[in-house]
Amino acid sequence: MGKDGYIDTFKYFLLPFCLFVFGLFALMLAVYFSASIPIFKHEGLKIYTTNAWIASENPNKEFYGVLAAIYGSVYTSVLAVLIALPLSISFAVFVIDYAPRRLKEPLIVATDVMAGLPTIIYGIWGAFVLVPLLKKCVMDPLYAHFSFIPLFSFKPVTGYSYLSAGVLLGIMVTPFASAIIREAYRSLPFMYREAIYSLGATRYEATKILIKQIKPAIVAGLLLAFGRAIGETVAVSLVIGNTFNISPSLFAPGYTISSLIANQFGNAFIYKYMVSALFAAGLSLFFIGLAVNILGILILRRYGHGR
Amino acid sequence: MILAEKDRKSEEDALEKMAKMRHAIETIDLNIYYGDHHVIKGVNLAIPEKVVFAIMGPSGCGKSTMLRAFNRLLELNESTRVEGDVKVFGKSIFKMNPIEVRRTVGMVFQHPNPFPHMSIYDNVALGLKLNKLVKDRKELDRIVEWALRKAALWEEVENKLHKPASALSGGQQQRLCIARVVAMKPKVILMDEPTSNLDPISTKKIEELIYELKKELTVVIVTHSPAQAARVSDYVAFLYLGKLVEVGSTVDMFENPKEKLTEEYLTGRMG
Amino acid sequence: MVDSLKVRLFKEKLFLIGIAVLTISTVLPLFHIMFSIAANGIPVLLKGGWDFITGTLAPPGGGLGGIGPAIVGTFILTVLASLMGLPVAVLTGIYAAEYPNSLIGRATKTLLMVMMEFPTILVGLFVMDIVVLPMGSYSAIAGALSLAIVMMPYVAVYTDEALRNIPPKYREGAFALGLTRFKVVFRVLIGLARKGIMTGILIGIAKVAGETAPLLFTAGGATRVYFAGLNRPVGAIPLLIYQLVQQPYTNYHEIAWGASLLLMLIFLAIFLPIRLSLKEVKL
Numbered sequence: 001m002g003k004d005g006y007i008d009t010f011k012y013f014l015l016p017f018c019l020f021v022f023g024l025f026a027l028m029l030a031v032y033f034s035a036s037i038p039i040f041k042h043e044g045l046k047i048y049t050t051n052a053w054i055a056s057e058n059p060n061k062e063f064y065g066v067l068a069a070i071y072g073s074v075y076t077s078v079l080a081v082l083i084a085l086p087l088s089i090s091f092a093v094f095v096i097d098y099a100p101r102r103l104k105e106p107l108i109v110a111t112d113v114m115a116g117l118p119t120i121i122y123g124i125w126g127a128f129v130l131v132p133l134l135k136k137c138v139m140d141p142l143y144a145h146f147s148f149i150p151l152f153s154f155k156p157v158t159g160y161s162y163l164s165a166g167v168l169l170g171i172m173v174t175p176f177a178s179a180i181i182r183e184a185y186r187s188l189p190f191m192y193r194e195a196i197y198s199l200g201a202t203r204y205e206a207t208k209i210l211i212k213q214i215k216p217a218i219v220a221g222l223l224l225a226f227g228r229a230i231g232e233t234v235a236v237s238l239v240i241g242n243t244f245n246i247s248p249s250l251f252a253p254g255y256t257i258s259s260l261i262a263n264q265f266g267n268a269f270i271y272k273y274m275v276s277a278l279f280a281a282g283l284s285l286f287f288i289g290l291a292v293n294i295l296g297i298l299i300l301r302r303y304g305h306g307r
Numbered sequence: 308m309i310l311a312e313k314d315r316k317s318e319e320d321a322l323e324k325m326a327k328m329r330h331a332i333e334t335i336d337l338n339i340y341y342g343d344h345h346v347i348k349g350v351n352l353a354i355p356e357k358v359v360f361a362i363m364g365p366s367g368c369g370k371s372t373m374l375r376a377f378n379r380l381l382e383l384n385e386s387t388r389v390e391g392d393v394k395v396f397g398k399s400i401f402k403m404n405p406i407e408v409r410r411t412v413g414m415v416f417q418h419p420n421p422f423p424h425m426s427i428y429d430n431v432a433l434g435l436k437l438n439k440l441v442k443d444r445k446e447l448d449r450i451v452e453w454a455l456r457k458a459a460l461w462e463e464v465e466n467k468l469h470k471p472a473s474a475l476s477g478g479q480q481q482r483l484c485i486a487r488v489v490a491m492k493p494k495v496i497l498m499d500e501p502t503s504n505l506d507p508i509s510t511k512k513i514e515e516l517i518y519e520l521k522k523e524l525t526v527v528i529v530t531h532s533p534a535q536a537a538r539v540s541d542y543v544a545f546l547y548l549g550k551l552v553e554v555g556s557t558v559d560m561f562e563n564p565k566e567k568l569t570e571e572y573l574t575g576r577m578g
Numbered sequence: 579m580v581d582s583l584k585v586r587l588f589k590e591k592l593f594l595i596g597i598a599v600l601t602i603s604t605v606l607p608l609f610h611i612m613f614s615i616a617a618n619g620i621p622v623l624l625k626g627g628w629d630f631i632t633g634t635l636a637p638p639g640g641g642l643g644g645i646g647p648a649i650v651g652t653f654i655l656t657v658l659a660s661l662m663g664l665p666v667a668v669l670t671g672i673y674a675a676e677y678p679n680s681l682i683g684r685a686t687k688t689l690l691m692v693m694m695e696f697p698t699i700l701v702g703l704f705v706m707d708i709v710v711l712p713m714g715s716y717s718a719i720a721g722a723l724s725l726a727i728v729m730m731p732y733v734a735v736y737t738d739e740a741l742r743n744i745p746p747k748y749r750e751g752a753f754a755l756g757l758t759r760f761k762v763v764f765r766v767l768i769g770l771a772r773k774g775i776m777t778g779i780l781i782g783i784a785k786v787a788g789e790t791a792p793l794l795f796t797a798g799g800a801t802r803v804y805f806a807g808l809n810r811p812v813g814a815i816p817l818l819i820y821q822l823v824q825q826p827y828t829n830y831h832e833i834a835w836g837a838s839l840l841l842m843l844i845f846l847a848i849f850l851p852i853r854l855s856l857k858e859v860k861l
Contacts, residue, residue, distance in 0.1 A: 010759040011677065017669040018686050021734075024727065025689060028704045035707055090600035098594060099601070101385060109853055110605040116781075116849055117611070117842070118788025120816040124823055124838050125611045128618075128831070171607045178604065190383075191420040195484075198380055198414040199434035199491070200406045202586050204593035209433075213424050224695060231697025233791035234820050258699045258791070265703075265795055282703050293695040297688065406583060439582045 032286055035279035039064065042273050047280050053244050055271050064277035068244045070284060072162065072254035076236065077229035079166025079250075080173050084225050087170070088178035089218065092185050093207055108182075111175035119172065123235035126168040131239050134167060135159030139251045154249035160241030163250040168239055169229040177225035180300070184217030185210070216303040223296035231289050233258040257285040329396065331356045331495050331525035332377055332412075336391035339372055339381070339549075346372050348549040349391075354542070356396075356494075359517055359526045361540035361557070363533060365572070369549040370529040371417070374497050377527065378412040379405040395495065410438055413488035414497040418504055419480035421472035421487065428468040430483055431455060434491040454490035458482045459516055478509025485516060496520065498528040502535070514539050533573050537561050545569050612842070619839025622832050630836055635801035638827045645837050650804045651813035652844075655721050655797060656787050658808075663726030664733060664779060671737025671778075672763060678742070687738065693731035699791040701727045706795040716798025718805075718812040724792035729782040736778020740771035777852055784848040788841060790816040815841045 039047050043063060050065030095107050139156035146152045154161075188210060196206040211218075241253020242263050255263075261278050268274040332354040339347035346369045354360045362370050375381045376389055379400055393400050400408045413434075421430045431451045434440075441447045451468075455461040460482045467474070472483060481501060488496055498517070502510040517526050517539050530536050536543050537557060544554040545568070553560060553569045564570040623630055626642040633644025670686060677683035702724050709720040744767055752766040768775070793799075798811030799821060805812065815837050822834040 008759070010763065011673075013760075014669055014673040014676070015682070017666050018673045018682060020666060021670050021686070021693075021730070022689065025693065027708075028700070031704050031707050032700070087600055087604045090597040091604045094597045094601040098597065107601065107605060109850075110608055112853055113846070113849065114605070114608050116784060116845070117608075118790070118816055118845055120788065120790045120819045121611060121615065121838055121842055121845075123790075124819055124834055125614055127823055128835075129610070129614050174604055189418075189420075191416055191418050192422065193383055194380055194414075194416060195420040195422070196433075197383060197405075198378060198409055198416075199437060199487070200410040201437050202406060202590040204590040205437050205586070207593070209422065213422065215424075227695050231695070231699070233697070233699040233794075234816075238820075238823055258697060261699055261703065262791065262794055265706075279703065279707075282700050285697055286700055289695070289697050289700075290692065293692055294688075296695075297691050404583065404587070406586070 029286070032279055032283045036276055036283050039273050039276035039280050042276075047277060048284060051244060051246055055274055057271075059272040062271060062273045064273065066257065066260060066277065066281040066284070068246050069255040069257045069260040069281055071246050072165075072240065073230050073256040073258070073285070073288070075162050075254070076165040076169055076240065076256055077226050079162065080169035080229040081177075081222050081226050083167060083170025084174040084177045085222060087174045088181055088221065088225075089211065091174070091178045092182035093211065096182060096186050097207065098203070111178060114172075115175040115179065119232060119235045122168060122172055123238040126164065126235055127238040130168055131159040131164045134164055139163065143251060150248045151250055154247060154252040156251040158241065158253070160239055160253050161251045162240070162247075162254050164239040164241075165236045165254075165256070166250075168235055169232060172232065172235065173225040173228045176228055177221040180221035180224065181214065181218055184214040184221075184303075188213060216299050220296045220299040220303075223292050223299070227289050227292040227296065230256075230285065230292070231258060233262050237262045257281050329356045330354060330394070331396060332527065333394040333397075334373075334376075334391065335394070337373070337376065337393060338390040339369070339376060340388040340390075341372070341384075342386045346549050347376070350546075350549075350551045352544060352551060352554065354525065354527060356525055357521055357523070358541040359521045359528060359539050361536035361543040362527065362529045362546055363531065363536045363543060363572075364546035366531050368546045370531075370546055371499050373546070374414075374499055374527065374529050377495075377497055378409045378414055380409070380414065406438075410434075410491060411493055412495045412497060413491060413493035415481070415484050415488055415499070415501045417500045419477055419484055421475075421480050421483045423471060423473035425472060426469045427464050427472050427475070427483060430472045431486050431490050434487060438491065440491060450490055451486075454486040455483075457489045457516075457519075458486035459512060460486055476509075478505050478512065481505060481509065481513060482516070485513070489520070493524065495525045495527065498526060500529055500531065503531070510535075533561075545572065547572070615835065615838050615842050618832075618835035619842075622836030623839060626836060631840075634803075635833070636829060638825065639829060641829060642833055642836070645801075645813075645815065645818055645833065645840070647800045647802065647804045648813035648815045648818040648837065649840070651718070651721075651797065651800060651817075652787055652815045654718055654805060654812060655725055655793070655814055656783055658718065658722030659725035659729055659786055660779070660783060662722060663729045663782070667730040667733035667778075667782070668737050668775065670730075671734035671775075672741065674734065674738040675741035676759075676763065687735075690731045690734050690738070693727075694735065696731075697791075698728050698789060699794070702792040702795050705792070710796060713809065715809065716796060716811040717809045718797065719808050721793050721797030721812060721814065724796045725786040725789060728789055728792050729786045732782040732785060733775075733778045736781065737771070737775050740774020740778070741767055743774065744770050777856060780848055780852050784845055784852075787848070788816055788845055790814075790820050793817045794820075815844075 047065055049067060051068040052063050052065040054061065054063040056062050095104055099107060135156050139159060142152045143156055192210060196209050236256050237259030240256060240259050242255055242259060243253040245252055245254045260281055265278055268278055330353045334350050334352045337347055337350045350373065364370050376393055381387045381389060395411055428451055431454050432447055435447060435450060441450060452461060455464060460479060463479060472480065475483060502513050517528065520526055528539060540557045543557045543560050545552045547568055553564065553566045560569065561573060564573060626644060630642060630644045631649065632646045634646055636643030674683050674686045705720050705724040709723060710716055748766065748770055752762040793814050797814055797817060799817050800811050800813040819834045819837050822830040
């Protein structure tokens, strides 16, 4: 019953659909949990703390540790964010304040197309074009001259590596981060622009001051970009090299959680525990993604840049 | 109070005096377009040094737009176009770098706009730091205090200089904006309806400040209120639909307006 | 003093050049991608001709054949996903918009935004567990359900925002006529918000038509059979590309390029008209 004594039938008609969505989400979580239980019983939390992939016909010999994949996911996503940071801020500032008027709209449309482009398109381009390009122009020269630095210490044999995945992800998430930063920057009241220029600031100085005012939106944009990067599957799995490996070197191949799932699931059902191990990996991806995204959304909402 | 202190010379005397003075700002056939819209139509105006000069008129007459031409702030908006010339102390502002113009001609806005993410101190220090007007921290401290005293804000913020500016009241924020400008020691300060968003007590404080400021510099204040123009200004220009209707000493114009439009505006039949 | 101004102006110039270069770097990959896809894809389409669209896959190492089953599959999956996802999405969006201050309304909005960012591979994993395992086979139904879950939050968020953007006077006017809430929403408000809702639906469709990860363990893929029933595996263009790229055969790589060109054209054909008719989109 409502306050004034009538029943809001409309609300009760819609409510089941809402609850269905909540139920769906809860069911997903429940499925990941229950499907992960066998591996937890088999080896406990070692699934997350070790790097191993021992598949065997004999269940007692099976042992899985997805640390390499978690490491690779975080490593490549951090790389992506590091690439997206300067690009997305520059793009937002340039498009709003400095681009010639006729270029503004086309530039924004271009990034919107990038944000929506099917990820498999990035994948095929990454595997056949970007990886050879990076290997030839970046990895080989850096390895030849700077291999004493741990970051460059791995000999780039194929080019499939953390770096390739990080760069590809960076290209993919930049438009997305930039859209959030752009909206916040655009909505800065004009009076602050007037204030800083009236004090005799150059455009460089003015931009520096104005950008500081939207720091929360930048943080949120990059968090959400990180969330996208860590959840991306097919594009990454085509360029990361799919190797159980924990290396600081940018040129080493590796795994990410999602590419591990994509790669191993096909034959996982032959073994007793592998499916469960992959679900446990999915569970960790679920929580990392959820935490990062909720944080990003809350920051946006709190500082009034909510979408 | 301010009116009473003014010497009541004849109209001719006042205009003669105006002509003899060095001009802080002079406009020559100033035309401003906003897209296709002709906002300011052929204004010729000479603003003497060290006076308070009010530009009044009903809202939408182009006052604020014209004011922003004086420090080249209009350029922030791509769709505006300026024709004619504006001279600051005899020098065309279009032959100067906009940064130099804005250092000489400071501005206070309608909405108090200190940077909310910066401290009170940093807000005042901002222009000084940007323009590298100070040698060291000690000098900076000294000028910040001096400017805050000039803006009659020092006593109120002395103990919270490093608190964010957003913690101040609207009236205090506006005085902070005045301190921010004063700190750079400009020769002219433009004020765009500086009290229109403030309560009467804050308004009075700001008006007293304006009176103090003119001892050292020129204040050009835009207002839609004839009463405020009468209270604070020595000279006044009446702008209507982008055209300069009348200009002269405040006393004369209020006692004896020459144009019928002016009289209608002053007596409240318009605006 | 003058010198310090010169330094500042020099820095300003460097800054402007810097962000212009970075801006170009942001969009450059798009043009590189489009160029690469076109350069590698167009010859394949020309060589394959009409057969490339309608035919079935060639054997490894020999010829092109066609990607007909994948095109049919993408079409079937998208239609099915829309049928499953849209009603729930629109009604949930209405709830979030009509009860924006209630606990459930706010929570729904947050949940929708979280689901928009949800890793799509996990959706595939979920559907595999609840549909594919019990059925014992990959199927069109499972693939479509996966895509429906991916599509749902986009459509719901667009519906929510389209309704919120209706000026209150229309709502008040409709209530003032004595209409029930049902009629106000379904007869009046939905009509006013239809452009926003349609946009959401089209964006959702463009999104899922290009999705790969949710189909990996659900749709199964098909390259020789166009459609064998809702409970049988079905192909999809993105899935096919993913599988072909990982094969060692050159002819399969060629087919992948051709399929990518088609997929990109389909995406642009849906997306560009929407984008150009609007000021902004959320992706």
